[in-house]
Amino acid sequence: MSSSIPGGAKTLSKRRANKENKLRQQKLNKPNSSRAAGAGGSSSSMLKIYTDEADGFKIDPLVVLIFAVAFIFSVVVLHVISKLTGKIF
Amino acid sequence: MSEIRLLDLIKPFQSVVPEVQLPYEKIIFDEKIVYTVAAAAIYLLLGLPVNGVDDSKIVDPFSWLRSGFGSRAGTFLEFGVFPAAFSAFFWQILAGKKLLKVDFSSPSDRRLFQTLQKITSFILGFVFAILLVFSDYFEPLDLFSKTEEGSLALTSPSVVAKSLIIVELTVSNAIVTLLIELLDKGYGFGPGILAYITASAATTLATSMFGLTTFVTSRGKESSGAFIQLGRNLFSSKSWTYAVYEAFTRNIGANLTQVYVAIAAFFATLYLSNCRYEISVKSTKVRGMSTVYPVKLLYCGALPVLFTFSILYFLNIVGFTLTKICANSKYIKYISLIGHWTLDAETKKTYNLDGGILYLISAAPSSSNLVLSIIRPFTFLFFVVMVSTYFGKIWPFMSGSAARGVAKMLKEQDITLVGRRDVAVAKELGKIISPASRSGALFSSAIVAFAECCGRCKGIAFSTCVGILAGLSIMEDIVSEWQQTGAAANSQFSQFLPTQ
Numbered sequence: 001m002s003s004s005i006p007g008g009a010k011t012l013s014k015r016r017a018n019k020e021n022k023l024r025q026q027k028l029n030k031p032n033s034s035r036a037a038g039a040g041g042s043s044s045s046m047l048k049i050y051t052d053e054a055d056g057f058k059i060d061p062l063v064v065l066i067f068a069v070a071f072i073f074s075v076v077v078l079h080v081i082s083k084l085t086g087k088i089f
Numbered sequence: 090m091s092e093i094r095l096l097d098l099i100k101p102f103q104s105v106v107p108e109v110q111l112p113y114e115k116i117i118f119d120e121k122i123v124y125t126v127a128a129a130a131i132y133l134l135l136g137l138p139v140n141g142v143d144d145s146k147i148v149d150p151f152s153w154l155r156s157g158f159g160s161r162a163g164t165f166l167e168f169g170v171f172p173a174a175f176s177a178f179f180w181q182i183l184a185g186k187k188l189l190k191v192d193f194s195s196p197s198d199r200r201l202f203q204t205l206q207k208i209t210s211f212i213l214g215f216v217f218a219i220l221l222v223f224s225d226y227f228e229p230l231d232l233f234s235k236t237e238e239g240s241l242a243l244t245s246p247s248v249v250a251k252s253l254i255i256v257e258l259t260v261s262n263a264i265v266t267l268l269i270e271l272l273d274k275g276y277g278f279g280p281g282i283l284a285y286i287t288a289s290a291a292t293t294l295a296t297s298m299f300g301l302t303t304f305v306t307s308r309g310k311e312s313s314g315a316f317i318q319l320g321r322n323l324f325s326s327k328s329w330t331y332a333v334y335e336a337f338t339r340n341i342g343a344n345l346t347q348v349y350v351a352i353a354a355f356f357a358t359l360y361l362s363n364c365r366y367e368i369s370v371k372s373t374k375v376r377g378m379s380t381v382y383p384v385k386l387l388y389c390g391a392l393p394v395l396f397t398f399s400i401l402y403f404l405n406i407v408g409f410t411l412t413k414i415c416a417n418s419k420y421i422k423y424i425s426l427i428g429h430w431t432l433d434a435e436t437k438k439t440y441n442l443d444g445g446i447l448y449l450i451s452a453a454p455s456s457s458n459l460v461l462s463i464i465r466p467f468t469f470l471f472f473v474v475m476v477s478t479y480f481g482k483i484w485p486f487m488s489g490s491a492a493r494g495v496a497k498m499l500k501e502q503d504i505t506l507v508g509r510r511d512v513a514v515a516k517e518l519g520k521i522i523s524p525a526s527r528s529g530a531l532f533s534s535a536i537v538a539f540a541e542c543c544g545r546c547k548g549i550a551f552s553t554c555v556g557i558l559a560g561l562s563i564m565e566d567i568v569s570e571w572q573q574t575g576a577a578a579n580s581q582f583s584q585f586l587p588t589q
Contacts, residue, residue: 047392
């Protein structure tokens with residue numbers, strides 16, 4: 001007595017083909033950008049990079065601004081020193 | 090997970106790479122304005138000369154490429170936003186083409202992908218700094234004491250000074266990357282890259298029109314602004330005809346021809362950016378609610394042109410530094426096929442490309458080879474338009490804003506097209522979106538390329554067009570925030586901005 005598997009196509013080869021098609025479809029439908037996956041990211045006219053919070057060395061936005069200003073300030077000081085002494089190193 | 094992916098190799102670095110926190114709560118409108126202005130001001134402040142570099146004496150072969158990336162020769166903005174933009178384009182297109190395996194539906198993969206782009210940006214800044222330093226790019230050219238090829242023969246700059254320049258440029262590039270991240274994370278408006286490009290393009294245009302700073306040339310003092318220079322000429326020169334002629338044709342600084350061509354390109358771009366196709370949409374929930382969903386002709390905004398010029402910038406940096414570093418090697422014959430740079434004899438402020446493959450895709454003025462200089466404008470136009478159009482074709486698919494993505498977004502908001510069934514929405518949108526993004530990229534790049542190679546704009550037209558398009562993208566962000574999130578209710582700006 002042959003019992004067919006309930007549900008879906010009857011023959012094995014068709015079942016396999018269906019499965020392969022489904023996998024291919026899934027692969028095709030996989031999002032290829034973070035916006036396509038529903039998260040923020042580049043859109044058609046905006047090039048965005050950093051929209052997720054990665055587990056990095058976390059810093060406050062104000063720290064970035066202050067660090068940048070400090071960097072600029074230290075450079076100005078270096079310029080002044082090099083003007084005073086004639087040259088650097 | 091049997092195979093090793095490139096993303097997994099990034100994992101060890103993830104904990105040491107600085108990362109701006111996401112805001113705990115939504116930043117209010119006024120604070121966003123403050124953050125944006127502060128970040129842009131700090132970005133522009135970074136235009137200080139690097140220690141040990143005389144930025145007024147640098148011979149700059151990239152002047153026609155750099156203005157659209159907010160970069161300035163010999164300063165901490167030597168690369169501007171270019172490393173970040175290049176790494177973003179590079180990785181996002183690779184991932185979009187599925188050449189780089191990223192599972193975007195998993196948050197941890199998305200974070201790794203983001204860290205990968207950031208590390209690439211850091212590394213690019215470092216590598217470019219090394220290349221430029223060792224090709225003697227930062228050596229001031231003083232024709233009385235030094236040879237054209239730099240100072241190799243006469244004075245050998247100390248290793249300490251060289252490494253100081255490399256360190257400074259690497260750090261400043263990291264700061265720029267973090268400043269970009271600051272705006273991207275939602276503390277300010279717009280994608281950071283576009284915001285800084287806008288700020289810098291505005292200053293470039295203003296400087297080339299009304300810049301008051303003067304510099305010394307072989308003909309005496311000259312102003313950097315074209316209109317100011319015209320006034321100076323009218324006062325100092327005896328013949329008015331000569332004064333006007335000189336203001337239109339001078340070679341150092343911006344001349345009036347370049348400024349007028351740039352303004353014409355500006356208005357052409359502005360006109361195109363107002364062209365749009367309006368699709369009628371209606372709500373599936375509320376009866377009788379119908380409105381329009383606009384699809385802009387310049388669907389990708391500034392990005393196609395920016396992408397093409399980032400490729401050109403990359404090729405030019407690598408080509409220039411390679412030809413300089415390998416100038417004495419026996420392979421120089423083959424390397425100079427990439428490009429050949431000669432010092433501009435009149436101004437001594439720039440190297441002109443006059444041969445090699447890169448000459449054909451540059452807006453360089455002329456060549457000793459007559460055939461090359463005749464076909465050059467055509468190859469340049471062709472290259473820029475083709476690459477930009479190709480980008481316009483693929484980018485919507487790589488940013489989730491092609492027909493399928495838009496259809497999904499509309500469905501999530503319970504909106505559908507008038508007179509279409511649900512399944513046909515994506516197909517119908519596709520009929521409008523993909524031609525729009527392709528032809529928009531074609532038109533915008535054609536304007537820029539035409540202005541650059543026929544108007545000899547030296548990058549002013551490029552930066553102006555990219556700047557206005559980027560600015561409009563940011564305006565979109567600001568206006569949608571203003572109108573949709575009720576920001577108008579508790580903002581200082583509601584006194585002089587229309588609330589509805």
